[in-house]
Amino acid sequence: MDLQELMNTPEGEQPQKPSPLKSLEKDLVFYSDSIREVANEIIAEGLSEHPIFVAHQHQVDLGELILDKDELGTGWTIQASTVEEFIEKGIIARPRKAAFLKSYKDPSEFMCLFVIVPEGANFVFYPYK
Numbered sequence: 001m002d003l004q005e006l007m008n009t010p011e012g013e014q015p016q017k018p019s020p021l022k023s024l025e026k027d028l029v030f031y032s033d034s035i036r037e038v039a040n041e042i043i044a045e046g047l048s049e050h051p052i053f054v055a056h057q058h059q060v061d062l063g064e065l066i067l068d069k070d071e072l073g074t075g076w077t078i079q080a081s082t083v084e085e086f087i088e089k090g091i092i093a094r095p096r097k098a099a100f101l102k103s104y105k106d107p108s109e110f111m112c113l114f115v116i117v118p119e120g121a122n123f124v125f126y127p128y129k
Helices: 003-007 020-044 083-088 094-103
Strands: 051-056 062-065 077-082 110-117 118-129
Touching: 020 051, 020 077, 020 110, 020 118, 051 083, 077 083, 083 094
Parallel strands: 051 110
Antiparallel strands: 051 077, 062 077, 110 118
């Protein structure tokens, strides 16, 4: 799934307010180089072949803080995690690991984001700029 799909409103419905994902897309352009650098470090250090970045606007106890919205004056905070942590915490069920890895895109070209909004959360693969 990409950000555009998440931002689309079902036909006939008018959005109540602008999607917070519009501001996420703007922040991702700004954060792109930093996220890519952290993904490369996670892979190079052997921590995981599958980095996942948690994007949120509230407090989340998942991964390690890498980009703080309050410090950077942006709308979204980004935390670095791995598929292994997601499985350990039960966010990705062990029986679903193979299916998730099959859909996981090349981490040198795409950042894997777990986007958390008040309505729920979803995985998004977003290309580096």
